[in-house]
Amino acid sequence: MKIARPRLRARTLALPAAALGLGLAAVGAGEAMALALGPAPGAVTAELVRRLLEVTGASALRTGAVLRAPGGFAYEVTAACVGFGPAAVVAAVAALRSRSAGARLAGALAGAATLLAANLARLVALFHLGVADPDRFVIYHHGLGQAFVLAAMAAFLLLWRRVDRAPAPALGEPGR
Amino acid sequence: MRTRSPALIAIVVLAVSAAVAGAQAPPPATATRARAAAASPSQAAPPAAVREKEGAEARRAQVLLEKRLAVQDFVPGQVVVKLKPEAAGGAEPAWLSTLSGGGAFRRTSGGELVISLPGGGLTPMSAEERVEQTRQFVRQLAERPEVDYVQPNYRFQIAAEPPDPRFVEQWHYFARAGAARSAAGGIGLPPVWDATTGDPQVVVAVIDTGILPLHEDIQGSPNLLPGIDLISDSGVANDGDGRDTDPTDTGDSVARGECGDFLGLPVPDRDLPSSWHGSHVAGTIGVGRSNESTGVAGVAWKVGVVPVRVLGKCGGSTTDIADAIRWAAGLDVPGVAPIARPARIVNLSLGGRGSCSNSPAMQRAIDDAVAAGTAVVVAAGNEAEDASGFTPAGCRGVISVAAGDLEGKLVLRYSNFGSAVDLMAPGGDVASDRDGNGHVDGVLSYVDGGYAYYNGTSMAAPHVAGVAALLLARRPGLSPAEIESELKAHALSRSPSECPRPCGAGLLQAGFVADATGPGPTPPDRPDPVSPVPVEPQPVPALGPFGALVAAALAAVALGRARGTGR
Numbered sequence: 052m053k054i055a056r057p058r059l060r061a062r063t064l065a066l067p068a069a070a071l072g073l074g075l076a077a078v079g080a081g082e083a084m085a086l087a088l089g090p091a092p093g094a095v096t097a098e099l100v101r102r103l104l105e106v107t108g109a110s111a112l113r114t115g116a117v118l119r120a121p122g123g124f125a126y127e128v129t130a131a132c133v134g135f136g137p138a139a140v141v142a143a144v145a146a147l148r149s150r151s152a153g154a155r156l157a158g159a160l161a162g163a164a165t166l167l168a169a170n171l172a173r174l175v176a177l178f179h180l181g182v183a184d185p186d187r188f189v190i191y192h193h194g195l196g197q198a199f200v201l202a203a204m205a206a207f208l209l210l211w212r213r214v215d216r217a218p219a220p221a222l223g224e225p226g227r
Numbered sequence: 228m229r230t231r232s233p234a235l236i237a238i239v240v241l242a243v244s245a246a247v248a249g250a251q252a253p254p255p256a257t258a259t260r261a262r263a264a265a266a267s268p269s270q271a272a273p274p275a276a277v278r279e280k281e282g283a284e285a286r287r288a289q290v291l292l293e294k295r296l297a298v299q300d301f302v303p304g305q306v307v308v309k310l311k312p313e314a315a316g317g318a319e320p321a322w323l324s325t326l327s328g329g330g331a332f333r334r335t336s337g338g339e340l341v342i343s344l345p346g347g348g349l350t351p352m353s354a355e356e357r358v359e360q361t362r363q364f365v366r367q368l369a370e371r372p373e374v375d376y377v378q379p380n381y382r383f384q385i386a387a388e389p390p391d392p393r394f395v396e397q398w399h400y401f402a403r404a405g406a407a408r409s410a411a412g413g414i415g416l417p418p419v420w421d422a423t424t425g426d427p428q429v430v431v432a433v434i435d436t437g438i439l440p441l442h443e444d445i446q447g448s449p450n451l452l453p454g455i456d457l458i459s460d461s462g463v464a465n466d467g468d469g470r471d472t473d474p475t476d477t478g479d480s481v482a483r484g485e486c487g488d489f490l491g492l493p494v495p496d497r498d499l500p501s502s503w504h505g506s507h508v509a510g511t512i513g514v515g516r517s518n519e520s521t522g523v524a525g526v527a528w529k530v531g532v533v534p535v536r537v538l539g540k541c542g543g544s545t546t547d548i549a550d551a552i553r554w555a556a557g558l559d560v561p562g563v564a565p566i567a568r569p570a571r572i573v574n575l576s577l578g579g580r581g582s583c584s585n586s587p588a589m590q591r592a593i594d595d596a597v598a599a600g601t602a603v604v605v606a607a608g609n610e611a612e613d614a615s616g617f618t619p620a621g622c623r624g625v626i627s628v629a630a631g632d633l634e635g636k637l638v639l640r641y642s643n644f645g646s647a648v649d650l651m652a653p654g655g656d657v658a659s660d661r662d663g664n665g666h667v668d669g670v671l672s673y674v675d676g677g678y679a680y681y682n683g684t685s686m687a688a689p690h691v692a693g694v695a696a697l698l699l700a701r702r703p704g705l706s707p708a709e710i711e712s713e714l715k716a717h718a719l720s721r722s723p724s725e726c727p728r729p730c731g732a733g734l735l736q737a738g739f740v741a742d743a744t745g746p747g748p749t750p751p752d753r754p755d756p757v758s759p760v761p762v763e764p765q766p767v768p769a770l771g772p773f774g775a776l777v778a779a780a781l782a783a784v785a786l787g788r789a790r791g792t793g794r
Contacts, residue, residue: 075779
């Protein structure tokens with residue numbers, strides 16, 4: 052019995068450490084994928100943001116992956132900005148923890164899509180904030196922007212946990 | 228029934244009399260107001276003096292209206308109307324919709340309505356019929372008491388002559404004498420550049436044909452700020468759409484007759500290549516990378532240049548140009564996101580025949596911009612006529628610029644002149660090579676694929692806009708009127724032999740800017756300036772190193788919980 056404790060402690064520490072490593076690997080893999088694809092993901096994301104900005108009543112000029120506001124404010128959507136990293140993390144977690152193969156696939160796809168959409172919302176909001184208050188853009192970007200992405204990841208993982216746990220409705224029973 | 232006091236009765240009688248007198252008072256001198264009075268014959272006859280004044284007002288208004296309609300160059304089928312405040316309301320009035328036969332409506336930045344008249348349905352109208360339809364509709368609206376003013380939607384053209392076939396070749400910047408490089412018609416920039424090369428916070432808007440962002444001297448220039456394309460007609464815009472955020476100049480080349488016809492003659496009478504006019508003008512102000520081994524220099528080496536595209540194939544319209552002036556000055560334009568940092572100077576190297584009084588929509592836009600603290604520099608025009616007969620050269624509140632040659636003389640061959648002209652600046656003359664350097668004496672700047680000598684008042688105006696930008700870098704608090712008076716006070720006066728026709732205060736000279744210090748008076752109130760603006764784009768990663776660590780921890784917790792729950 053006395054020998055079992057250190058073993059348990061090692062297992063207790065090894066599991067989160069492995070998971071942390073896996074998470075970091077997922078972030079890295081996502082961004083490496085964006086880098087490997089060249090400038091296209093950045094330009095495509097910038098174009099999507101430009102179109103969303105038009106919908107929200109703002110105008111921006113896109114040159115490659117750079118978005119500029121009339122009058123000067125600008126940011127660049129690099130490989131690290133397209134949201135592949137956080138999308139890869141939630142996709143990996145959903146794929147690893149879901150109950151069935153179908154749920155794993157659905158969770159990975161839904162997770163990636165949700166985080167990519169959340170990243171677009173972040174970029175649109177950052178553009179508006181940058182135009183309105185360029186002096187505090189660094190705070191908005193490093194503080195609010197990243198907090199928003201982390202909150203979106205946590206929200207999706209919690210939601211997915213509930214969805215994945217919920218029993219499938221029986222035939223003839225109204226869906227939940 | 229109570230008895231009313233005599234005093235009360237007297238007050239009521241006086242009030243009724245005042246109301247009747249008010250209804251009969253001579254209206255202000257506008258076409259529509261005068262006509263409204265003339266169209267009320269049932270009212271009690273006013274005194275003879277008032278009748279005579281009304282008659283004179285009505286005749287003046289009629290003459291003004293006919294002058295507006297005499298200018299041929301307007302967008303057929305489009306009418307610009309400003310309703311009186313009490314008639315304007317929110318939506319377009321039903322009577323106006325009926326009168327226009329179901330025309331389409333659009334509101335401008337000046338609150339005017341642009342009415343696009345239906346073009347005849349199944350039996351399309353000829354060009355002449357469209358022109359006549361427009362004229363008749365303007366006359367009809369001028370009769371309405373609800374109308375403040377009405378005009379056709381005039382077309383404007385670049386004010387340059389067609390291009391002719393390279394800092395040693397830029398005589399127009401040289402000192403007048405006493406330097407290694409000198410030209411009597413130069414504005415003396417080199418000593419100024421020792422004192423100041425400008426300030427990137429000073430924004431100049433170039434309202435023109437757009438910009439060539441990939442030109443070797445412009446690409447990567449910090450001076451080029453994001454602009455806008457405000458051409459609402461996709462055919463004119465030549466870029467497949469109407470208004471958008473891309474001010475790139477897609478060319479304004481036109482084939483013979485592509486812009487219609489005038490008195491049976493094709494317009495234009497020959498094929499015209501693209502002018503790249505906006506880039507040439509912006510280059511003179513300083514949009515490119517100056518003081519580098521590439522290309523040519525601009526007047527200001529550090530300046531924010533915002534290209535605003537309003538001219539395309541066959542020119543541009545009053546409403547697009549008026550919107551551009553207001554947008555550049557930081558004023559609201561419906562449906563367009565505002566400029567982040569309003570321009571302190573706008574350059575309008577464009578114009579059209581017809582007095583500015585014919586185009587109240589243009590005058591109001593200029594008044595609004597100047598009131599917002601933006602100086603409006605315009606080309607006097609290239610018709611060798613009195614500039615007061617042209618718009619915007621003859622408009623109130625602008626700095627109207629005539630063109631001088633290498634010798635500092637008014638270019639009689641093409642430059643407009645007269646009391647409306649404020650200054651003369653180098654516009655060049657591609658028909659001569661007086662310094663014998665093997666190059667024509669035009670103004671050298673950017674065109675697609677390289678550089679070209681152009682001449683015209685279009686080339687003169689950006690010299691003034693550029694020097695104004697250098698002046699604002701030294702004295703940012705100057706108002707538009709103060710900028711104008713400083714430029715005029717330091718201009719080199721011209722003799723009758725140098726300016727046989729009036730050329731304003733004389734030849735623009737930049738030298739005084741080197742001595743200009745101090746902020747000047749309190750800067751005018753600007754609509755919501757955003758400064759400083761980070762122009763260099765910065766990356767916005769979804770997760771930084773710390774964020775990535777937190778994301779990984781989040782994943783670890785989620786996986787750990789799953790493990791803990793046995794999944």
